[in-house]
Amino acid sequence: MDFDFSDDQQQLRDAVARWVDKGYTFERRQSIARQGGFSREVWNELAELGLTALTVPEQYGGLGQGAVDVMVVMEELGRGLVMEPLTQAFVASAVLSQFGDEALKQAWLPQIATGEKLVVLASQEHKARYRLDVCAGTATKTTNGYTVNATKNIVPVGDQADAFIVPAQLDGKIALFLVESGAEGLSTRGYATQDEGRAADLICKAAPATLITANGLTALTLAQDVANAALCAEGVGVMEQTLKLTAEYMNQRKQFGVVISSFQALRHRVADMKMQLELARSMSYYGTLKLGAPAEERHTAIARAKVQLGQAMRYVGQQSVQLHGGIGVTDEYAGSHYFKRLTQMEMTGGDTLHHLGIVSANMQDSAGVFA
Incomplete structure (x- = not known):
């Protein structure tokens, strides 16, 4: 089996690496962190590189590339500690492409591809504890469509996004809705995260919404798997640079x-x-290659990858600090910021214990040395 990257993928890696080295220096990152943790200017630069269009289907103005291309890009962005949430463009394009109707695709996918619209997943709730099937938000059908009542937490750049993919209960089942940032009844509370990025709490009070799909749990699971596969690839890049430093x-x-x-x-x-x-890299590859598998197999594979990545990120980050001594936690030194990013990534999209539970629950009777 050939595990080499294609020439196009290698050129993509080189292009992103050059931008990271020249266009996203540590000094620029720190400046963005002081200004709030998100830069629309940087987002537009990512769009100019074609990265926001990477997985958008070609008929909607995208490049129509696959999961391996995303992995290549995210490794390089991880190496540069890029804070802008490019993963959200991949999540939004996956959900809208596979579950949205034609009108929704025509309205949003071209704008996601150009970077004009930043659409983010708003799924976490305090009581959910990473579980996707726990959702207190509710939706109501109206004469003009739907309204959503929900509070979502730790939404990536939630106070800067243009629209949100929001799960809510509809007729006793989780459905997925698109809520625009300017909608009546919608508000956000933005804050900096521990890794100097940005997030927000999203509050919807009878906010007008567009139904993406009534099969919300299936779509939400896909969204989280895509996000975690990208996060695993990013983690490989962060660890690689941490080891180098x-x-x-x-x-x-x-x-x-x-x-x-x-x-x-x-x-x-x-x-x-x-x-x-290297263990993390191999499991990141495994998770990425399983994104096209049936839903249950895909979800279990991503959980396995996240378990290994969580263990590796914690180990590499902590050992780096130990080997550096005091300077390893000094704000002026880049290494401390890699450590903070690794620490937060381990808890993003479900921590190690959460995903270990998924792996354990999905073990077959034939698993183990006595099979």
Whole structure:
């Protein structure tokens, strides 16, 4: 089996890597963080690179690329700690392409492709504890369509988005709705996140909404799987750069007159970090390649990937801080920001224990050494 990337995918990686190196420096990132954690200017630059259009079908102005292309892009964005939520463009295009009617596709997919509209998933609720089938939000059918009453938490750049994909209970089942940011009865409370990005609480009080699909749980599961596959790829990029920064520091820092990279015990730690990175990379590939599988198989595969990524991100981040010493948590040093990002990513889209529960619940009777 050939696991090499195609020439087009390698060119895509190189293009994104060049932009990260030249257009998204650590200094620029810090400036954006001080200004609130999101830059529409950077979002437009991602759109100019064609990244917001990557998975939008060609008939709606997109590039029609697949999951592996997304993985390639997200690894490079992770390496640069890019805060703008490009993953949300992939989530929105997947949900609208597979579940929206033609009118909804025509209205939104071309604008998502150009970056003109930022559509984000607003699914988390405090009491849900990562479970997708727990939803307190409700929807009501009206003469003109639907209205939604819901409160959603930790919505990516929620106070900057142009529209939201919102799950709500309709006739006893979870349905998925599109709610525009300017809708009457909609409000947001924005705040900075621990990794210096941006999120918001979304409050809908009889907000007008457009029905995407009445089969909301199926669509929501797809959305979360797409988001977690992208997050796993991003995590690989973050860990790769974290390891690079750690190795560079160890080759410069001296103790007892020699660089600390010469100490065998510390070299073993770096080797373990590298092992965790490669385990994570292989599981990220696995999860990405399973995005086209049947729903149950896909969801379990993504959960497996997230378990491995969660363990690896925690290990690599913490070991990096230990090997750096005090500077590893200094705000002026880039390494501390990689550590914060890894820590938050482990809890995003379901933490390690949540996904371990999914893997365990979906184990077959034949699993184990005694099968």
